[in-house]
Amino acid sequence: MNIEDIKIRSEVRPGDRSAVEKIIVSTGFFRPDETIVAVELIEEKLGMGSGSSYEFVFAEVGDQVAAYACFGLIPCSLISYDLYWIATDKSFQKKGLGKMLLEKTEDIVRASGGKSIYIETSSRPVYEPTRGFYLRNGYQLKARLEDFYDTGDDKLIFFKRL
Numbered sequence: 001m002n003i004e005d006i007k008i009r010s011e012v013r014p015g016d017r018s019a020v021e022k023i024i025v026s027t028g029f030f031r032p033d034e035t036i037v038a039v040e041l042i043e044e045k046l047g048m049g050s051g052s053s054y055e056f057v058f059a060e061v062g063d064q065v066a067a068y069a070c071f072g073l074i075p076c077s078l079i080s081y082d083l084y085w086i087a088t089d090k091s092f093q094k095k096g097l098g099k100m101l102l103e104k105t106e107d108i109v110r111a112s113g114g115k116s117i118y119i120e121t122s123s124r125p126v127y128e129p130t131r132g133f134y135l136r137n138g139y140q141l142k143a144r145l146e147d148f149y150d151t152g153d154d155k156l157i158f159f160k161r162l
Contacts, residue, residue, distance in 0.1 A: 006097070007060040008104055012045045016058065019065035026090040029126055038085055041070055054084070057104050059097045066092040069101040071109065071117070079115040102137055106162055116161050118142075123154035134158045 020042050024035045045052045053075070059067040067088035074080045083105060088097050109117060119134060121127055123144070135141075139158040148155035 005061055009058050010056060012042060012056050014046060016042050016065060020068060023068060023087050023089045027087055057101050059101055061092065067097040067101055069105050071105050079113065081109045081114045081117050083117055083119045098133060099137065110162050114162060116159060119158040121156050122149055123156055
Protein backbone atom coordinates (compact mmCIF):
# COMPACT_ATOMS: atom_id res chain seq x y z
CA MET A 1 0.00 0.00 0.00
CA ASN A 2 1.42 3.35 -1.09
CA ILE A 3 0.43 6.74 0.28
CA GLU A 4 -1.09 7.61 -3.11
CA ASP A 5 -3.41 4.60 -2.73
CA ILE A 6 -5.06 6.23 0.31
CA LYS A 7 -7.99 8.61 -0.02
CA ILE A 8 -9.14 10.69 2.94
CA ARG A 9 -12.72 11.91 3.14
CA SER A 10 -15.00 13.53 5.72
CA GLU A 11 -18.36 12.89 4.07
CA VAL A 12 -20.37 10.12 5.74
CA ARG A 13 -22.00 7.65 3.36
CA PRO A 14 -24.64 4.97 4.00
CA GLY A 15 -22.09 2.19 3.40
CA ASP A 16 -20.05 3.51 6.32
CA ARG A 17 -22.41 1.78 8.78
CA SER A 18 -21.18 -1.66 7.77
CA ALA A 19 -17.61 -0.46 7.18
CA VAL A 20 -17.33 0.95 10.71
CA GLU A 21 -18.88 -2.15 12.22
CA LYS A 22 -16.37 -4.32 10.33
CA ILE A 23 -13.44 -2.17 11.46
CA ILE A 24 -14.52 -2.14 15.11
CA VAL A 25 -15.11 -5.91 15.22
CA SER A 26 -11.82 -6.67 13.42
CA THR A 27 -9.73 -4.96 16.10
CA GLY A 28 -10.88 -7.38 18.81
CA PHE A 29 -10.83 -4.53 21.36
CA PHE A 30 -14.49 -3.62 21.66
CA ARG A 31 -17.51 -5.21 23.32
CA PRO A 32 -20.72 -5.69 21.29
CA ASP A 33 -22.40 -2.73 23.04
CA GLU A 34 -19.49 -0.49 22.05
CA THR A 35 -19.79 -1.63 18.43
CA ILE A 36 -23.46 -0.66 18.48
CA VAL A 37 -22.56 2.84 19.70
CA ALA A 38 -19.95 3.28 16.94
CA VAL A 39 -22.56 2.44 14.29
CA GLU A 40 -25.20 4.64 15.97
CA LEU A 41 -22.91 7.67 15.62
CA ILE A 42 -22.71 7.05 11.87
CA GLU A 43 -26.49 6.75 11.74
CA GLU A 44 -26.91 10.01 13.66
CA LYS A 45 -24.63 11.85 11.26
CA LEU A 46 -26.46 10.41 8.26
CA GLY A 47 -29.83 11.38 9.74
CA MET A 48 -28.94 14.82 11.08
CA GLY A 49 -26.20 15.95 8.71
CA SER A 50 -24.65 19.20 9.91
CA GLY A 51 -27.04 19.15 12.90
CA SER A 52 -25.02 16.30 14.40
CA SER A 53 -22.16 17.21 16.73
CA TYR A 54 -20.13 14.23 15.47
CA GLU A 55 -17.54 14.65 12.72
CA PHE A 56 -15.76 11.88 10.85
CA VAL A 57 -12.63 11.26 8.83
CA PHE A 58 -12.25 8.08 6.78
CA ALA A 59 -9.20 6.51 5.13
CA GLU A 60 -10.02 4.48 2.05
CA VAL A 61 -7.69 2.06 0.34
CA GLY A 62 -9.15 1.24 -3.05
CA ASP A 63 -12.87 0.87 -2.47
CA GLN A 64 -12.51 -0.25 1.17
CA VAL A 65 -12.80 1.92 4.27
CA ALA A 66 -9.65 0.90 6.13
CA ALA A 67 -9.77 3.26 9.10
CA TYR A 68 -11.83 6.04 10.59
CA ALA A 69 -11.94 8.67 13.32
CA CYS A 70 -14.95 10.27 15.00
CA PHE A 71 -14.59 13.52 16.92
CA GLY A 72 -16.54 16.59 17.96
CA LEU A 73 -16.65 19.80 19.94
CA ILE A 74 -17.32 18.98 23.58
CA PRO A 75 -20.78 20.28 24.56
CA CYS A 76 -20.59 23.62 26.42
CA SER A 77 -16.97 24.16 25.34
CA LEU A 78 -15.87 26.69 22.77
CA ILE A 79 -12.37 25.30 22.14
CA SER A 80 -12.08 21.70 23.39
CA TYR A 81 -12.79 18.60 21.30
CA ASP A 82 -13.18 14.91 22.09
CA LEU A 83 -11.74 12.21 19.88
CA TYR A 84 -14.45 9.61 20.42
CA TRP A 85 -13.19 6.84 18.14
CA ILE A 86 -10.14 6.09 16.05
CA ALA A 87 -9.79 2.58 14.67
CA THR A 88 -8.04 0.79 11.84
CA ASP A 89 -9.16 -2.49 10.34
CA LYS A 90 -6.85 -5.24 11.60
CA SER A 91 -5.69 -6.02 8.05
CA PHE A 92 -4.47 -2.40 7.62
CA GLN A 93 -2.87 -1.81 11.04
CA LYS A 94 0.79 -0.74 11.38
CA LYS A 95 0.74 1.09 8.03
CA GLY A 96 0.40 4.69 9.28
CA LEU A 97 -3.34 5.12 8.68
CA GLY A 98 -4.10 5.90 12.33
CA LYS A 99 -1.41 8.59 12.45
CA MET A 100 -2.68 10.02 9.17
CA LEU A 101 -6.26 10.21 10.49
CA LEU A 102 -5.15 11.66 13.82
CA GLU A 103 -3.19 14.40 12.04
CA LYS A 104 -6.15 15.14 9.74
CA THR A 105 -8.46 15.32 12.77
CA GLU A 106 -6.08 17.74 14.48
CA ASP A 107 -5.96 19.89 11.31
CA ILE A 108 -9.77 20.05 11.15
CA VAL A 109 -10.03 20.90 14.85
CA ARG A 110 -7.43 23.69 14.48
CA ALA A 111 -9.22 25.09 11.42
CA SER A 112 -12.46 25.14 13.46
CA GLY A 113 -10.82 27.20 16.22
CA GLY A 114 -10.18 24.24 18.51
CA LYS A 115 -7.29 24.49 20.94
CA SER A 116 -7.21 21.04 22.51
CA ILE A 117 -8.23 17.41 22.04
CA TYR A 118 -9.19 14.96 24.78
CA ILE A 119 -9.21 11.19 24.36
CA GLU A 120 -10.67 8.65 26.78
CA THR A 121 -9.53 5.03 26.74
CA SER A 122 -9.38 1.92 28.86
CA SER A 123 -6.57 0.81 31.15
CA ARG A 124 -7.03 -2.83 30.10
CA PRO A 125 -3.81 -4.47 28.84
CA VAL A 126 -5.25 -4.95 25.33
CA TYR A 127 -5.21 -1.12 25.00
CA GLU A 128 -1.47 -0.79 25.67
CA PRO A 129 -0.69 -0.27 21.94
CA THR A 130 -3.43 2.38 21.79
CA ARG A 131 -2.00 4.25 24.77
CA GLY A 132 1.47 4.07 23.24
CA PHE A 133 0.07 5.47 19.99
CA TYR A 134 -1.37 8.48 21.80
CA LEU A 135 1.87 9.12 23.68
CA ARG A 136 3.96 8.85 20.49
CA ASN A 137 1.68 11.43 18.87
CA GLY A 138 2.16 14.06 21.56
CA TYR A 139 -0.76 13.32 23.88
CA GLN A 140 -0.26 13.35 27.65
CA LEU A 141 -2.03 11.21 30.21
CA LYS A 142 -3.93 13.75 32.32
CA ALA A 143 -6.32 11.70 34.46
CA ARG A 144 -7.17 8.22 35.67
CA LEU A 145 -10.66 7.41 36.93
CA GLU A 146 -10.38 4.12 38.80
CA ASP A 147 -12.82 1.28 38.13
CA PHE A 148 -14.75 3.42 35.67
CA TYR A 149 -15.65 0.90 32.94
CA ASP A 150 -15.51 -2.15 35.21
CA THR A 151 -13.69 -3.34 38.30
CA GLY A 152 -10.01 -3.02 37.45
CA ASP A 153 -10.73 -1.15 34.20
CA ASP A 154 -9.90 2.52 34.68
CA LYS A 155 -10.78 5.37 32.32
CA LEU A 156 -7.60 7.10 31.14
CA ILE A 157 -7.89 10.61 29.76
CA PHE A 158 -5.26 11.86 27.33
CA PHE A 159 -4.87 15.48 26.25
CA LYS A 160 -3.05 17.49 23.58
CA ARG A 161 -2.92 21.25 23.22
CA LEU A 162 -2.91 22.19 19.55
